[in-house]
Amino acid sequence: MEMKYYTPLFFKRVVWSMVVGVLCWGMVNKAAAQNSRTVITFNDNWEFKKGPGDFGKDTSYLHEEWEKITVPHTYNRTDMQLDKNFYAGDAFYKKSFFIKNELKGKRIFLRFEGVGSVATIYINGRYLTEHKGSYAAFAFEITHTVKYGEENLILVKTNNDARKDVLPVNHFLFPIYGGIYRPVSLIVTAPVNITVTDYASPGIYITQKHVSAKRADIQVNAKLENNEATAQTVILQIVVKNASGKTVARVRKNVLVSPQGTTYVEQVFPVNNPHLWNGIKDPYLYSLTTALIRDGQELDAVTQPLGVRRFELRAGDGMYLNGVKYPMYGVTRHQDRWQYGNALSHAQHEEDMKIIREMGATTIRLAHYQQAEDMYALADKMGLLIWAEIPFVNTTSYQESENAKQQMTELVRQNRNHPSIYIWGMHNEVYSKTQDEHVPVLTRELNDIAKTDDPDRYTVAVSGFGEMNRPANLAADVQGMNRYYGWYEGRIGDLEKWASGLEKSYPAYKVMLTEYGADGNMDQSSETLPDPSKINPVSGKFYPENYQTETHIQQWAIIEKHPYILASYLWNAFEFAVPMWNRGGVNARNLKGLVSFDRKRRKDAFYWYKANWNPEPMLYLANRRDSIRTQDTTRVQAFSNLAQVRLFVNGKEVKGQYGVNKKHWIFENVTLKKGANEIEATGSANGKQLKDRMTWILQ
DSSP states (O other): OOOOOOOHHHHHTOOOOHHHHHHHHHHHHHHHTOSSOEEEEOOSSEEEEESOOOTTTOGGGGGSOOEEEOSSOOTTTTGGGTOSOOOOSEEEEEEEEEEOGGGTTSEEEEEESOOBSEEEEEETTEEEEEEEOSSSOEEEEOTTTSOTTEEEEEEEEEEOOOOTTSSSOOSSSSOOOOBOOSOEEEEEEOSEEEOSOSTTOOSEEEEEESOOSSEEEEEEEEEEEEOSSSOEEEEEEEEEEOTTSOEEEEEEEEEEEOSSSOEEEEEEEEEESOOOEEGGGEEOOEEEEEEEEETTEEEEEEEEEEOOOOEEEETTTEEEETTEEEOOEEEEEOSOBTTTBTOOOHHHHHHHHHHHHHHTOOEEEEOSSOOOHHHHHHHHHHTOEEEEEOOOBSOOOSOOHHHHHHHHHHHHHHHTTOTTEEEEEEEESOOOSSTTSHHHHHHHHHHHHHHHHOTTSEEEEEESSSOSOOTTOSSSSEEEEEOOBTTTBSOTTHHHHHHHHHHHHOTTSOEEEEEOOOOOBTTOOOSSOOOGGGOOTTTOSOOBHHHHHHHHHHHHHHHTTOTTEEEEEESOSBOEEEEEEEETTEEEEETTOSBOTTSOOBOHHHHHHHHHHOOSOOEEESOTTOOEEOOSEEEEEEEEOSSOOEEEETTEEEOOEEOSSTTEEEEEEEEOOSEEEEEEEEEEETTEEEEEEEEEEEO
């Protein structure tokens, strides 16, 4: 292997406070006195410089100032959200850190949760590794590269150019933000340890069998490594604790860990009378800790969540969770937000999840790539069923096969222990002319990777067409279809014909509606619905919110009548950046989200789903932003899960009736007066009065 070095001048430029070193690395020094694993945050005191630059040759670049930053960080937090003139290319991060002599004999690793999009790592001027792909974690060992008793320097070269050999291969549907945009950790273990570098997975892999309320069989596979000179006998101990911290299962096994290669261990044991993980109704979590013990001392330990549950998709019927039919109210989610890019905090991920739960969603398609580890952990705790996928999306370069397989392996191995994940996604809207060509062949290979690593979960691939018999279809357990009737094709109500047709022709197939919706600009109002034949969804500049609202009203009413659609996922929970677009009066924005890009405003369609999905009593008057009126006789609509809704216009009651379902209230022939009209809806639930008000102005 070619060895790469940086010039001495580069290292002379590094200036760090010793106080910072003491504060940060006190934890590392504690690790020297411990046997078990220590995980230390590695997010502070980085320096950043946007390229291009070649630190091996162009030393003049080193004399410039570097910006002090904290990870997570992206260098596209604004430019990719404004227009197509964004920066894509090299950027550099460096950080100094001190390793004490006492850590000799330990193993030291670095783990990056996400770097966009290609990361090249140097330690003390020496090339160490490269990782291709923005969305998965990667880990590598630095035990033999760091200098003990001295300052060390890490340099990370990042690059977010679209590349034919790295998924996704373009910036068209969403931006590939650049930077170290997710947290970084330093991991210290004993020489005998659970592997850290198996695609940055936890090194233990949990499988559940024969799950019922009486018993569940838990299988744990572990990968062990030994950096000592001779084989070591250790005890592999697995402890399961309930949510209160009480031990409910403990098993031990003697294992001889070879100094050569990797030692593979399997342990199977029962959990009797398990408290089942029941989605949003009761997302009960155990903890499962796998430890290595020698001579009474813990050498290493890894803790993972354990939610005991069983998923079953029944064709033509729906999802069954632990044998009980479970509603699949689905949304999709991109991970960026206004003026932050994709460098989000835990609090921001949690806010997104709370907004999604407020809507009443029970399942999320995390599109179109592996998302932050926070999201999967939050879903475990909140009970949301998760679809996780890789970014084989939009098009194919015919050069992405190796990277697609890598990203699928990373996705599954890093996240398979999360009980919330029920399905792995292979591709989205990539096509071929025959089943023998690149896309279906690669998709079958991806399906095999997922099924080999995790045979008990479902797999899915998604088409943008509505026919079942297309060459790229049927390579996975479930066929997803994105249908934008009334937007990219046909009329809003055509969804009914599509669903009925598939149900008749393919009754035994597992089918999901994986995207649907329309763009809606909250700052564009219209008194009447626009003619869909006059909407240009690709280059139009007028996308009034009321058309988006009507799309979701009609299409949800169709979806809920068709259990054949095993799950539906509206596109999208949140507006997101699309730097190559200029549509709907907002540059670089996909406006299909039901919540604004900054998360501060909710669209009418958000409340439509809240009325249908969330049992908490609610009442909402729609079209409040269409407040300037020219017609004195009009219609008012309200969304509510109350048994009765009354409407008053300027103090006078107007009789109403159900619309498309019992959550949709229509009040026809409402008479407005010139000037301001006060409109109030009222209802009650559990003895509590609910009201909503809005004002329309008749010109």
